[in-house]
Amino acid sequence: MSYSNTFIRVAADCPVETGVIPVSSKPQLPAHIIQYELLADCPYRYTHEELLYEVHVRHKQIPEEERTSRRAELWAELFSKKHPCLRASMLPKRYGWGVHYDAEGRIAIYAMESPEYDGFISGTDSGLTLLNAMRSKRS
Template sequence: MSRRAEIWSGLFAKKHPCLRASMLPKRYGWGVHFNGEGRIALYAMESPEYDHYAAGGEPGVKLLDAMRSKRG
């Protein structure tokens, strides 16, 4: 296994809050999409891509809410 692959497998072995904890999805409603290659895309709530993913139009995509700011 190459060093890059070893680092990436270690990095993605556990879940990270990353952009789910930012103000973009929490306050402003942006959608964050992570693909299998480790690439990230941001989608505005008004965009057709956001509607596509939010409606479950992509098989295998798991929808997660943005992270809370405070404990409930």
């Protein structure tokens, strides 16, 4: 699912008070850390589909030359099945990062204590759709 002009607030049961940079001691990084690195380093570069693809090929450690030569095949294989949207990502659920999709569907993340996050959730932008991240536990 891809959004535009949408902001995903952190989950109501998010356990942190500020945006936390996710870390891992494992040699193979989990998907949410790859998401964080891509979105923190290059805000508004990726659409949802582009982000899913980049996370997939990095998580599977597919070599760069194979990514280039088999891009269409890897893309088709990845999107032959459905994927959850970023409302289900650990970034807004556990680590305190709001997710903004601009008018073109490009994505950036904002820490929940940031002035930008407050600006998005204040409702001053009447064209912006506000959604909540999915809760980690049922209420």
